Structure formats: C-alpha cells, structure tokens
Amino acid sequence: MRRVSVFGSTGSVGQNTIDLILRRFEEFEVIALTGGRNVKLLAKQAIALRAKVAVVAHRDLLTDLQDALAGSGVHARAGRDAILEAATNDVDWAMSAVVGFAGLEISLEIAKHSKVLALANKESLVCGGALVQSTCLKTGCLLLPVDSEHSAIFQCIGGMDKSVERIILTASGGPFLNSSMTTMEKATPEQAMAHPNWDMGQRISIDSASMFNKAMEVIETHVLFDVLPDQIEVIVHPQSIIHSMVGFDDGAIMAHLGPPDMRAPIGFALNWPERTELPVERLDFSALGALTFKSPQTDRYPSLLLAQQTMELGGLAGAAFNAAKEAALDMFLAREIGFLDMARLVQVVLGQIDADRNVDVTLEAVLAMNATARELSSQAAREGL
Ligand SMILES: NC(=O)c1ccc[n+]([C@@H]2O[C@H](COP(=O)([O-])OP(=O)(O)OC[C@H]3O[C@@H](n4cnc5c(N)ncnc54)[C@H](OP(=O)(O)O)[C@@H]3O)[C@@H](O)[C@H]2O)c1
Structure with missing residues (x-):
C-alpha cells in the first residue's frame, strides 16, 4: 500500500x-x-x-x-x-x-x-x-x-535533458483570443472565467484569459528544466490537444498530445515510473480535424513580456511578480480594476522592487518580498493605473 x-x-x-x-x-x-x-x-x-x-x-x-x-x-x-x-x-x-x-x-x-x-x-x-x-x-x-504543460515537457524530454534546444509551451488563448482590445478592457470576471477547453478553478481560469497563467508556466519552465529564457517559446494552439513540445539539438521535435483532462498529468505523476490505464478519452484523429497555431500578440497578452522581465531580474522577482498578480486578480474580482489593468499593475510593481540577482532565496526573503509587493500593489492601485 x-x-x-x-x-x-x-x-x-x-x-x-x-x-x-x-x-x-x-x-x-x-x-x-x-x-x-x-x-x-x-x-x-x-x-x-x-x-x-x-x-x-x-x-x-x-x-x-x-x-x-x-x-x-x-x-x-x-x-x-x-x-x-x-x-x-x-x-x-x-x-x-x-x-x-x-x-x-x-x-x-x-x-x-x-x-x-x-x-x-x-x-x-x-x-x-x-x-x-x-x-x-x-x-x-x-x-x-503536474501542470499539464510541464508534465508534457517532462515526458517529451524523457531523460535527454542535455540535448534540449528549445521548449514550446502551447496556450489555448483563452476566451478573448479573438476579442477586440476594447472588449478585453471592459471584460468582467464572469466573461474571463469562461475557459473554452479546460474546466479549472476560478483564479487559474482568469489567469488563463490574461495569459498570466502562461507567464507563470514560462517562469516554471525556466526553473524546472534549467533552460534559458530565450529557449522558451509560447505558441497559441486553440484546440489544447498538444500540451507542449520539446525541440532537440538535432532538430527533432517531440510533442505530447491528449484530450484536455487533468487526470492525464495527475495520473502520470501518480503512476510514475509506470504507465497505467487512466480513465481519459482516447484521441480520435479522424474526428479531430485541424490543429492550428498562431503567435501570441504581446499587446493583447502583456503578461508574457512581464514573465521575460521577471526571469531577467531573477532573485526574488518571481515572488514580486506572483504577489502583484495575485493582488491584481483580487482587485479585478472585486471589480476595482479592469481586466487589462492587471498587467499594468504588475508592471508598476516590477519596476519598483529592489531586484538583486544574487540574493539568497530563503523562505523568509520570499515572504518579505511577497508582503512588499502586495503593499506596492495596493499603493499603485490607489494612485491609479
Ligand atoms: N485546475 C487546473 O486544471 C490546474 C492545472 C494546472 C495547475 N493548477 C494549479 O494547481 C493549483 C490548484 O488549482 P485549482 O484550479 O485546483 O484551484 P481551486 O479549484 O481553486 O482549488 C484550490 C484548493 O486550495 C484550497 N485552498 C484555497 N485557499 C487555501 C488556503 N489559504 N489554505 C489552504 N487551502 C486553501 C481550496 O479549498 P476550498 O475549495 O475548500 O476552499 C481548494 O482545495 C493552483 O496553483 C493552480 O495554478 C491547476
């Protein structure tokens, strides 16, 4: 047992x-x-x-x-x-x-x-x-x-980590993929929560609509798989069938495919190192039709640029990024700020923190940065975005 x-x-x-x-x-x-x-x-x-x-x-x-x-x-x-x-x-x-x-x-x-x-x-x-x-x-x-993208990357790498050239994270694009910027500016929490493919908790669903979720995943990829920021790409793939891909030094690309069901990555982690039967739908390629891809527009999803900035800052910047993002989401849910204001707020906070790449990342230091960034977030919201 x-x-x-x-x-x-x-x-x-x-x-x-x-x-x-x-x-x-x-x-x-x-x-x-x-x-x-x-x-x-x-x-x-x-x-x-x-x-x-x-x-x-x-x-x-x-x-x-x-x-x-x-x-x-x-x-x-x-x-x-x-x-x-x-x-x-x-x-x-x-x-x-x-x-x-x-x-x-x-x-x-x-x-x-x-x-x-x-x-x-x-x-x-x-x-x-x-x-x-x-x-x-x-x-x-x-x-x-357990995140579906990182489970996919882990499976695609399959122990060949020394030969990884690039990692390609897929993103559904969320409910606002084809909306105008005016619609996004005025979006409500209810609209932002309506994820087209995945059935998830409230906070992660809204983070998916703003791509803050993808921004988090880019930072996670940098940490987990020890790759440089410029080895990580994000591609919009609205069908959410490919969960991520890994490109190797010889040009080969491994992709992980499956239906959007969290029981697949959870089950993989539960059964590892074996692969055991899981109650997930099997893909029927003849019914699937086309798998499409497009480049994410960073004016629509500024959170992706903020992830780059966070990785470049290093040290405790991740703690500040997350605290500001969580504070911004609370404010958006309370209807105190708009949907696109969330990224504006995180940008202000990242510009104000005292970043030190070589700082010792202890729990105490992370807790302190979390508190500072939350205070800076409230201040930024009070002063107007
Ligand atoms: N949902 C997904 O498909 C998915 C995929 C990949 C990664 N993730 C990540 O996995 C984590 C969980 O996501 P989720 O979507 O499952 O979230 P969720 O549905 O909101 O569930 C969160 C869980 O945390 C509990 N919780 C909330 N605040 C807590 C606190 N202060 N102390 C202790 N427990 C607390 C909740 O309890 P109650 O509900 O009883 O209040 C619930 O059990 C997140 O970090 C998310 O980014 C989620």
Whole structure:
C-alpha cells in the first residue's frame, strides 16, 4: 500500500486526484486530505477514502468539520499550522494543489518529508523555485510536475535533458483570443472565467484569459528544466490537444498530445515510473480535424513580456511578480480594476522592487518580498493605473 496525502483535495486538481485514488482505493493508504472552506466535500472525501486526518484551513470551521466527520474515525483538524503539520507526515506521494502563494510552504514541507512531491501549485516554483529544488535535492524527494504543460515537457524530454534546444509551451488563448482590445478592457470576471477547453478553478481560469497563467508556466519552465529564457517559446494552439513540445539539438521535435483532462498529468505523476490505464478519452484523429497555431500578440497578452522581465531580474522577482498578480486578480474580482489593468499593475510593481540577482532565496526573503509587493500593489492601485 502506498501512503498518500492530497493538499487542496477540494479544488479542481484535488478532486481529479481523489477521483483517481478512489478508483484504485485498495492500493493506497490515505494519510491527510486538506481543504480551504469546503467542509462538506472534504468530509465526504475523507470518509470515502478512510483518511487518517482531514484538515480545513480556517479555524472557525473546526466544529463543522468535527460534526461532519462524527463517528467516521477520521481525525478533524483546522488552521494553517495544522495543514503544515499534516505535510510533515512521511508519505510515499503527496499532491500539492492548494491555490496561490499559500501553497509554497506546503510544498516545502512535503519536499522535506515525502518521497514524491506531485506539484500542481505553480506559485511554489515561481516564487521559490530555487528553494523547492534545493530542498528536494537535500532530502531526495522526487519532484514530479503536474501542470499539464510541464508534465508534457517532462515526458517529451524523457531523460535527454542535455540535448534540449528549445521548449514550446502551447496556450489555448483563452476566451478573448479573438476579442477586440476594447472588449478585453471592459471584460468582467464572469466573461474571463469562461475557459473554452479546460474546466479549472476560478483564479487559474482568469489567469488563463490574461495569459498570466502562461507567464507563470514560462517562469516554471525556466526553473524546472534549467533552460534559458530565450529557449522558451509560447505558441497559441486553440484546440489544447498538444500540451507542449520539446525541440532537440538535432532538430527533432517531440510533442505530447491528449484530450484536455487533468487526470492525464495527475495520473502520470501518480503512476510514475509506470504507465497505467487512466480513465481519459482516447484521441480520435479522424474526428479531430485541424490543429492550428498562431503567435501570441504581446499587446493583447502583456503578461508574457512581464514573465521575460521577471526571469531577467531573477532573485526574488518571481515572488514580486506572483504577489502583484495575485493582488491584481483580487482587485479585478472585486471589480476595482479592469481586466487589462492587471498587467499594468504588475508592471508598476516590477519596476519598483529592489531586484538583486544574487540574493539568497530563503523562505523568509520570499515572504518579505511577497508582503512588499502586495503593499506596492495596493499603493499603485490607489494612485491609479
Ligand atoms: N485546475 C487546473 O486544471 C490546474 C492545472 C494546472 C495547475 N493548477 C494549479 O494547481 C493549483 C490548484 O488549482 P485549482 O484550479 O485546483 O484551484 P481551486 O479549484 O481553486 O482549488 C484550490 C484548493 O486550495 C484550497 N485552498 C484555497 N485557499 C487555501 C488556503 N489559504 N489554505 C489552504 N487551502 C486553501 C481550496 O479549498 P476550498 O475549495 O475548500 O476552499 C481548494 O482545495 C493552483 O496553483 C493552480 O495554478 C491547476
């Protein structure tokens, strides 16, 4: 039996992970499941999987969780510290799928205590990539990427990392691919959330529409696969069938294809190093028709230029980029700023931080930069964009 934990089990990635574990329940001993606010779903998952402990992020929800788990034998806990403590369990495999900056410390604890860190939380690599990787190196924890693009790249490289010439990340273009700039300027959160291909959480769906999600993935690629910024390309591929490609020194290109279903990369990470049957649709090429590509327009998606700037700045710039992006998204969701203002705000913050390429990227330094960049974001919004 493999001992597994899922952090963020009530979210979009989390629910897909639970779905796969439930299908082969007899192979796993579930240690910890964690959620943010969705007590009902967390309790349901923990009971179905006979988890040892279920943790909800907010302390005020402890009684609700205890009530929902009464008589089940699952231990109920609450609060951020309890989540971090759950991550110190020695498990064979742990999924880091909490959304946002809150996921970084969880990933770090997993890296210290688990054999495999299945990493969905993008912010861990964007804000503290060097830290997560050095922790894994120290403890021997294996980091397996769960983001569909990075799982695809990992699979395409197939151990030939010395011969990688370029990495081509595909992007769907989101709901505004063919909209006018005026429409984008006035876009509402509801319009931005309507992703054409993927069914994802609210925040990542809006980040996909602005391509901040792709910008994060470019930075993640730079960190994870140790390639230079100019070796990374982004291409718009509206069908989301090719999940990314890797070009090698001999000109050959390997592409990873599949239906847009997160259970494919999650299942790959869960089954690695084997490939085992997964409940995903099989591609029918005769029904598929054309696969199309076009270059992303950076005036439409300025977030891609901001990713380049962030990589050039190095050091703690990733933490500032992410904090400003998260703050901007909160403001957009609260309808305080417009859709295109999000990139304007991140640009202002990146221009104001004290960037030092050679700074020691410690957790304390990342937390401090996160706080500074959030303060700069509020200030920029107050002063007008
Ligand atoms: N969705 C995808 O297809 C996809 C693909 C690739 C990568 N990712 C990345 O994976 C991560 C999760 O994405 P998602 O789409 O699954 O997000 P989501 O649906 O919003 O779920 C987020 C999870 O985190 C929990 N959570 C929220 N705030 C928390 C906090 N402060 N402390 C502890 N737990 C908290 C949520 O709990 P409640 O729901 O109970 O409040 C939920 O379990 C993100 O970093 C995202 O960028 C997602």
